Amino acid sequence: MEPVSELALFGSDLTTVQLVGLAVMSLVVGIVGGIVGIALGVVRLPVMTAVGLDPLMAASTNLFVSVLGSVAGSWPAILQNRIVFRVVIVIGIPAIAGSFMGGIYADLVSRMILLLIVALLLVWSSLMMIVRAVAELRNRSLSDEDGDARSGRGDLNSKTVVRESFLGFGIGLMGGAVGLALGVLRMPALVHVLKMKPSLAAGTNLALTILVGTSGFTGHLISGRVDWLLVSVIGIPAMVGMFAGSRMTGTVDAAKLRLVLGIVLLAVSPLVFSDAISS
Secondary structure (H helix, E strand, O other), X not given: OOEOOHHHHOOOOOEHHHHHHHHHXXXXXXXXXHHHOXXXXXXXXXXXXXXXXXXXXXXXXXXXXXXXXXHHHHHHHHHOOOOOHHHHHHXXXXXXXXXXXXXXXXXXXXXXXXXXXXXXXXXXXXXXXHHHHHHHHHOHHHHOOOOOOOOOOOOOOHHHHHHHHHHHXXXXXXXXXXOOOOHHHHHHHHHHOOOOOHHHHHHHHHHHHHHHHHHHHHHHHHOOOOOHHHHHHHHHHHHHHHHHHHHOOOOOOHHHHHHHHHHHHHHHHHHHHHHHHHO
């Protein structure tokens, strides 16, 4: 089968079958991500590099797709009042700065180092998801949605504000460089550190992903690493999937879904390590 033109994909040399596969993958990942409130770029990125995309091009594409998907997923969350905007501000401002810097200077890191960072983040993220999901399943009160509607909206005080601001900057810096919004790392902090209800944390995390992803993508855009055709092929299915998934939040056991997702991510990580070593 003839590959798509190099002009359209900047030498990515992807076949039509590969493009369709990426679109289907993005749709499925979007549905799951919408349910748990995570853009799941950590799943898309290794798939994109595995089919031969340049890591920096894959990074910029993945960030913008995360933004598109999170915008679509945030709309149901806004209608359902599941976004806590004061938490978005506290974590989002430093994360924006970190993500922008990471996006601009991403090309200073070699391909091998970039992929190793992605692989390590993938292992870290998957283990964190597994541990948190198991803990939540053992203590279902962590996901209790009953009680005062004003509760579970984030325990913000001077200590947590400082800690989450530094954490937001660090996660943003790393995510901007490797092309991940890293909502998978923020989600546990929202639920277990700020004591947010999972449904509120999911909506808030999507809003944060919009800010962080846009900032990181802007850094890549300034450096000229954008493939709009690829963004469209992967981004549109992600938007459809995350919108549908976000509407399903609360109807699916999110803890069990995160446990399965964590196991899948852990299984994918060796492929990324292999790609990094071979490069």
